[in-house]
Amino acid sequence: MTMSAAITGVGMSDIGRKTGRPAMIHLAEAARRALDCAGLTRDDIDGICTYPGKADNSPGMSPLGTGEVRNALGLKTRWHSAVPDGPAQMAPIMVAAMAVATGQARHVLCFRALTESSSQTATRRASIPGAGRARLGGWYSYLVPANAMSASNWAGWMATRYCHEFGMTREHLGMVATGQRAFAQHNPSAVMQAPLTMEDYLGARMISSPLGLFDCDVPIDGACVVIVSAADAARDCARTPLTIEALGSALGSQETWDQRADLTTMGAHDACADLWSRTDMKPADVDVLALYDGFSIFVPYWLEAFGFCGHGEAKDFIADGHIGPGGRFPVNTGGGQLSGGRLHGFGLLHEACTQLWGQGGGRQVADAKTAVCGMGGGFIAGAMLLRRD
Template sequence: MDLTPPPPAVPQPPLPQPTLASAEFWRSGADGVLRITHCGDCGRYCHPPLPRCPSCRGPALKLEPVSGSAVVVGFTVTHQTWLPSFPPPYVVAVVALAEDDRARLTTNIVGCEPDRVHIGMRVRVRFARPDADAEVYLPLFEPDPDATTPGPLPEPREVRNALRPMASPRKYEDRVALTGVGQSQVGRRLMVDPLSLTVDACLAAVADAGLDLDEIDGLSTYPGPSPDGFSEGGTTALTEALQLRPTWVNGAREVPGQIGSITAAMLAVASGLCRHVLCFRTVWESSHAALVRSGQWLPAGGRATGMFEWRTPFGAVSAAQWIGCNASHYMHRYGVGREALAAIAVTARAGAARNPEALYRDPLTPDDYYDARMVTTPFGLYDCDVPCDGAVAVIVSAVETAYDRPRPPVLVEAVGTAILERLSWDQDTLTHVPQSQGPSAHVWTRTDLTPADVDVALLYDGFTFNALSWMEGLGFCGPGEATDFVAGGRTIALDGELPLNPHGGQLSAGRLHGYGFVREAMLQLREEAHGRQVRNARVAVVTAGGGVPSGAMLLRRAW
């Protein structure tokens, strides 16, 4: 009897789960021909398949053969192992089809060394069939041997043209105030029940507002029940834990960024449905990752579904990779390097050094930034935020109750929520993080204030490029001008023209997933940001959302 163990199986890339809409696409490469959805009425090509044409909204859509020629319009070289079937380095790229540069695929560039890949590279399709038992053909792309010149790039689209005027002169923002804020313990691998963290933050926020639990008549959270360390169980879990009796609850995921749950609470209060809504956000990613590594928590398996259907089969499983593709396009288009990203990372660490709650407080120099290991180009270690465990809670109250509270209220000047770009990581905006432009443009239509009135900026920095995208989207500088604007960090320092994330942001203080920025804005405007207080901070801008959808807020002092 042969007891020799069999050779280890070769890891296979995760397969997509074909749907009723996409199955024909995944099968169609069997003959080596790329087929893309085409509109018979206006000639538009689009991807992934849609039931209506994104240009004319007509129904005459059919999968049609195309040349298979494309141009690399964004890419990232991944140096970190995300999946066993994708040993680094490998290239994730966004390619635009020769027939229509609005139709793009997230894919891999194969057949050449990763350092040969560049923006404008002409490529052609070739197919791989990872599993002989599955009718799935993955479109990969290789250098086009006949190409002699770079290919054309899609031009940026002006999204502000689609802005609408205010629907009513009555602003819901004027009817609400932020009256309380609380935070739990924050740390790496706390190994604490996430619901316990939520309770701690919520009780602290309720006390900060001078309320008791029986006065809480609404609950709002993001994203509701969610796996992988992103939730404590939502409004149901908290209602049970504290035996609350809310009139209204919200636990939606598709809101304008993580702080969209706070926006929803504002709408509930402004409508008269509630008077005091408790908003909360809990993460325990750090402990969850430790449990998975130890085998105590089994990760979810199966085929890739939802938006991951179009990314996971190519090893594009992290937002670092998706955003890295856009960052590469930005750097190519505007002819800049990583200088602005370095300044943002170093500034964040300087802020964290003044914040005793921050996770990483050791000094960080520009040399440290550039010498750090690469994660996925152009992002190195210090371009990426810090997964952690923690919870933040915020109270949204009716404005007429705000001045009876023990702390000065923070008023809401304007909220930006408009969707002016496609809610896609690869089919529309390439120059910046998707959805940083629409909410940014929208927020200024709801106020007489301008970027010059902002005293402190709390900009989402899941990656350094996110903060850069928000900075330009909000109009603090023009497209491609961030490198000159930040001036090596002088402009965004604590005493600079636009202090950025004085608490250290998610890059150094910890990824509290949007809510940490609201808390810091409230502390700054209440003059309670001890050791890092921006002098005479009267107006703060807050953004949240590392992609789609996203949102922005302007907050101001009440006195």
């Protein structure tokens, strides 16, 4: 069932590493570009939404909340939300779509801002649970004593199990990393543009076996804005609206990384099954894939979850060249988070929209009309199907 909501504009700041720029400067830049993209002004925006809301649990992970952004941009809103507990980084887009579909707002500005690169110190490292705090709680308190200090360890467990079950090798994961770097070389915004060979990939230091340096996404400073509009309001925007055909957010397992019944699947499988149950479209109808790649191993999981190949078949699907430049199902054409930089999924959606509007330059997928976007790793995930009519 098609939702009465569409994406009408996207914008990204000048991202980089250790930029030293305040998060609000990045956010304002991204917002201006998104408004220009949509042909809207700030007076048209009547809703604002983010993930996860302002938080200090990890340096630079979420320095801005809806209130201060609303004030800084001079917005007059009648609806706002921050979603810390939902279908991963996709949550604010989903909630915004529901808001415009039910008349709570007409145009919602959804944002994600990070300064993880500039905010780290010797004592406070990004993406380390409870960094700088005296105590840990929740499921962190079970993992950290086992020396599983970050998501690289948790993803490493998953990768080890998957490789054991299905014979995937580091070379297969290297094809993900090198393929996305090849795309990044055609993306002026990507933070990693130097060529990456398989030799470079295999020779890089190990982070959490079997995941090496180039299997991990790149912390950056930056912001991304996505404008979600009601279907009737979207028709008056500058670009062809990108209709949200379907969303999926099912959660079918325990909320832990290590207690899922089958560690060769993750929350993506629940969310994608939910998505396909809400549309008549099929995986074969998709032109562009934007798949969460906090770690390279997530890409084969998402490929299987969306149904582009069978369970355990991703290694062959990747080796056959389907996901890289020139492939039938190109993945993360802007370089993804492995080469483009970590904007917690928002950058992936930005690239999917760029492709559907035909603005991809040297990396443009010919006649792209449909895209899937999956965000999240481990037990939670959100999935989206977009189309350009």
